[in-house]
Amino acid sequence: MSGSVVLLHLAGAVALMLFATRMVKTGVERAYGDVLRLKLRGTMQNPILAVLAGTALAIALQSSTAVTLLVGSFAGAGIVSGMAGQLAVRGAEIGSALVVKLLTFDLSLIVPICLITGTVMFMATERRDWRQVGRILIGVGLLLLSLGMIGQASEPLRESQLLPVIIDYFKGDPVTAYLLAALATWLFQSSIAAVLLMTTLAGRGFIPPELGIVLVLGVNLGSSIIAPLLTRNAEPGVRVVPVGNLLMRGLGSLVMLTLFLGFKPPIAFLGSTVPDQIVNAHILFNIIILLAGLPLAGLVYRASEKIVALGAKPQPAEAFQVTELSALNEAALNVPSQALANATREVVRVCETVEIMLKRVIDLYEQADEDKIRALAALDDRVDQKHAAIKLYLAKVTKNSLTEDEALRCQELIGACVKLEQVGDIIVRNMLPLVRKKMERGLEFTPEGWRELTAFHASVLANARLAFNVLISSDAETARQIVEEKDRLRDREKETSRAHFERLRDGSPNSIETSSIHLDTIRDLKQINSLLASMTYPVLEKRGLLSDSRLKAM
Structure with a gap:
């Protein structure tokens, strides 16, 4: 041989x-x-x-x-x-x-x-x-x-x-x-x-x-x-x-x-x-x-x-840095139109911070550490501070004589600010504990489960960006699209839960270990989407496109 x-x-x-x-x-x-x-x-x-x-x-x-x-x-x-x-x-x-x-x-x-x-x-x-x-x-x-x-x-x-x-x-x-x-x-x-x-x-x-x-x-x-x-x-x-x-x-x-x-x-x-x-x-x-x-x-x-x-590569001092700026100019309080414009700019900045939080939280499910978790939680503190400052500023604006449109806009901004603060709380108080639980127990999602979570999150993030645009543009068609997407997302939640329970029946170890995290994350994302969709309701109500419980048929 x-x-x-x-x-x-x-x-x-x-x-x-x-x-x-x-x-x-x-x-x-x-x-x-x-x-x-x-x-x-x-x-x-x-x-x-x-x-x-x-x-x-x-x-x-x-x-x-x-x-x-x-x-x-x-x-x-x-x-x-x-x-x-x-x-x-x-x-x-x-x-x-x-x-x-x-x-x-x-x-x-x-x-x-x-x-x-x-x-x-x-x-x-x-x-x-x-x-x-x-x-x-x-x-x-x-x-x-x-x-x-x-x-x-x-x-x-x-x-x-x-x-x-x-x-x-x-x-x-x-x-x-x-x-x-x-x-x-x-x-x-x-x-x-x-x-x-x-x-x-x-x-x-x-x-x-x-x-x-x-x-x-x-x-x-x-x-x-x-x-x-x-x-x-x-x-x-x-x-x-x-x-x-x-x-x-x-x-x-x-x-x-x-x-x-x-x-x-x-x-x-x-x-x-x-x-x-x-x-x-x-x-x-x-x-x-x-x-x-x-x-x-x-x-x-x-x-x-x-x-x-x-x-080691040098790390930035803060993982999720957002520049501190304020558009709440006290000198403009006597001119309601200017004051409302200032408040709108500040609410938009809150939208940007919430978008960063929503975008980054899904990354922590895959790779988390305490520094990133603390940095994300710090952004919620910033949202809370801005929320309080905006409410106080708008309360001062209402001391002036406002037109009907200005009064409605004031209420719309206050409502949006409250909902953004609630979204931040859901991310920090509900989702970050799930991130910690997954990290501390060394758990892993199944490939199918992770794909479902990331796809669901991507839809919510896309809706969030549209909702933030509606806050500025007051575009009724975009607002209607967001509310319709809310109904579709509800159906996707049911389908995702059904697929998850099928994996549980098959005895997938990863599905069993991560079951509560998977379902709770889907629930939190759905709640966030509902809050963001409700930010567009004033635009639809103003045009008579929203009934007491749902969109009117066209």
Whole structure:
């Protein structure tokens, strides 16, 4: 068999291993991801439980990187402390190493059992949880099958004349071997896959024990780089835990490499075979890093914060800045037409602030932090202040003799101002608590549910802009369009609720977790739309287009 054919078979076997690893990971995330997240978050306050929870979650997800990213998001949201996050990641690395140990046993009999059972479960039912368990079993079967394929594909390499030359080169240049292993792990995006590949090749006699230790240390360096690169554009708080893992595990692997090459300690105690020595060295290294990480957790966390702060982009002093201006000129109070124009300008500014609040609140459902929440709440304080100032100003205007149109305009502005203040209260008192609830519990909407929410929000935002235009233009046709849209939005609310309850009946975990948030948000947006639509009623009433309860037929 030619060398190119051998490499092709080997590459195919490695590709199957990577696919199977990802298949198991996604199956566990979809079936039990929310439960595992809640369990992890609930045990993060105790250092020992944090380590154990990280270990268990890494075994379940077959990925320490996934745990690092999850814990980093918790730390960024303020749900857990950074030091507790560091300990959970230490446990995750040990869990990942234990998965490798488990998969090195002879599990060939399990392959057909997993494939048959998993396929039956996946194809025989439409229940989401059973299908995901089937996916997990198929992934485990394919993963074990791929290990056998790697061994079979590499068998012809025993007769290669080039391979011993390459191995001898790397034995003489351990630094290059260390960096190459790190690069391969980063490309695989999985330390489990990288160590399994090495143990399989070592079992065929291709990797000597000393070189295997060097490669294991390189794997740990490469694995520690993955999460910081994936979170490089995230919020600073999210990046602290991955950077701390890089400091402990990455620098730890470099220190251990230096000590290993300098003292050349015996490695026979790690196992009787080279594969056992490689796997046990991987476990031992992560135990050492865990033990060293316990007293150093505080120091590493502070160093991580400083490193993240050095690379952080400067943030504006206030996330949602609105320039403070006032058009309420006291000198114009004796001229009602001018005073009403001034009040209109000020109400328009309130409209702009409310529009910013309405536009930004939906973004916080997707990515929130305390600074943005406080900044949005501060805008409501500004709305309240302007509302009070406008009412006082218009009260002074009414002391003058007003025409009928001026009196109606005064009442229209007061009514609009009251409704805008109510919209701000709904956003801050109703919707922001929902944002906090979602953030603190680490919940996620289903893709369908999120699309429904964003589409509903987009319609309300579009109606808000039209309502603000009517306040200035008094255009009856636009006002009529807004009120008609209010009826259509009521029907959309019913359709959205119906679709949501269908997902609940199907047992979608994300729908169950976010049910109250989803329904309450739709209700709040509908109430906001009703308030904004009612701002246009004076225009319709003036033209006789509004009955007591609805639009008149034309």
